Amino acid sequence: EVKGFSPEAIEALVNYNWxxxxxxxxxxxxxxxxxxxxPLVPLVIVQKALKNDSVSMLSFKEARxxxxxxxxxxxxxxxxxxxxQAAKYAKRNRTEFYRLLNRHQLxxxxxxxxxxx
Numbered sequence: 257e258v259k260g261f262s263p264e265a266i267e268a269l270v271n272y273n274w275x276x277x278x279x280x281x282x283x284x285x286x287x288x289x290x291x292x293x294x295p296l297v298p299l300v301i302v303q304k305a306l307k308n309d310s311v312s313m314l315s316f317k318e319a320r321x322x323x324x325x326x327x328x329x330x331x332x333x334x335x336x337x338x339x340x341q342a343a344k345y346a347k348r349n350r351t352e353f354y355r356l357l358n359r360h361q362l363x364x365x366x367x368x369x370x371x372x373x
Contacts, residue, residue, distance in 0.1 A: 257295065258289045258292050258294075258295060258296075258297060259295040259296065260295070260296055260297070261288075261296060261297045261302070262296045262297065262298050262299060264298075264299040265288070265296075265297050265298060265299045265301070265302040268299055268302045268303060268306070269281075269284070269302060272306060275318075275319070275322040276318050276322065277318075277321070277322065277325070279318070284302070284305045284306060287305040287308065288301050288302050288305045291304070291305065321360075324356065324360065325360045325362070327346075328342075328346075328356060328357060328360055328362055329362065329367075331345050331346055332362065332364055332367040333367055335367075336367060336368055336369045337364040337365055337366065337367035337368035337369075338364075338368075339353060339354065339357070339364050342364070
């Protein structure tokens with residue numbers, strides 16, 4: 257019975273770029289738990305599951321959503337969370353840009369930089 261993941265396995269999961277977001281993570285966790293014969297899932301099993309998962313093709317919708325989210329994050333980072341400026345870069349009106357942020361559950365205030373007074 258699997259009780260958890262080795263520290264190295266957790267580090268690999270945390271550092272992995274998840275283009276398929278939570279669905280992909282869920283699949284990899286399921287694979288690793290099924291393959292593990294020890295109470296703690298070792299790094300080698302996680303690496304194998306990640307390699308197998310990267311071979312599988314995302315649906316067009318999943319790939320597009322992953323790209324959209326990464327794009328929005330990059331723009332918010334560039335503009336320090338300034339939605340007006342970010343919407344201009346994306347060539348979208350602010351209302352539409354807020355809809356995109358909402359769809360991807362992104363909070364622009366988390367990208368604001370703190371300036372010292």
